Amino acid sequence: MTLLEREECTSEEAETYSCGSPSIFSQACNNETYIEIWNDFMNRSGEEQEKVILYLEQEVQKPRERTGKGRDERTEHPAYTPKECYQRISRSLRGTLKKRQIPLGTLECLEEEMLSFFSVSPEAIYVSMMENGYQRLLLHAVCQYMDLISASSNFKGKRQVRVINRHRDFCPPELLLSSYLQMRC
Structure with a gap:
């Protein structure tokens, strides 16, 4: 229901589900750049996809440098x-x-x-x-x-x-x- 557009929500559904702002998923589906990147990823071989995912996982796991209490030295x-x-x-x-x-x-x-x-x-x-x-x-x-x-x-x-x-x-x-x-x- 969160993927429905506001005008598709009936008043009865609106009471049950929030039809407010679009979700991050629906925003991504409407962004041409994200769609192109996704399609490029999906058109790669399984081995290439695994390499991309492994790279991204390694980037996320790297500790981000931060010093002090919000102070960047x-x-x-x-x-x-x-x-x-x-x-x-x-x-x-x-x-x-x-x-x-x-x-x-x-x-x-x-x-x-x-x-x-x-x-x-x-x-x-x-x-x-x-x-x-x-x-x-x-x-x-x-x-x-x-x-x-x-x-x-x-x-x-x-x-x-x-x-x-x-x-x-x-x-x-x-x-x-x-x-x-x-x-x-």
Whole structure:
């Protein structure tokens, strides 16, 4: 009965069951992105589905880092200095960032997108369809710098990037990657 639309509920049924706001299940069924992800999952082989489920279970079981009584001390820890954040970026990505003329405007836009998304919803999953391989590369560098986990995959013939925050809270570095790169030049 909770899946029924409000207008489908009779007054007699409304007394027995709550026909208020739609359930999370009905909301998911009406979200095209969730439906596409579900269909992609269902179209995989049983072995691939098991790998995805195992990965998700491992991510859930990882202890989320949280210190003190709601106070996040990552900004005070030496591992979160701009230099250490830069060192978190994979060696190959750091090499690319050193060799090429980086479009700082694009990098700043990607940083702003991550900041605005995870500042509002630190435990949500960011999903973006990005056809431009260089922009995906920059996004992966930004994510590693901000201590976020990112992965690219094929989705309906297009490249999709998924980003998650491994922490309960989102604490961006005091100096963004674009500013750090400008200082190093």
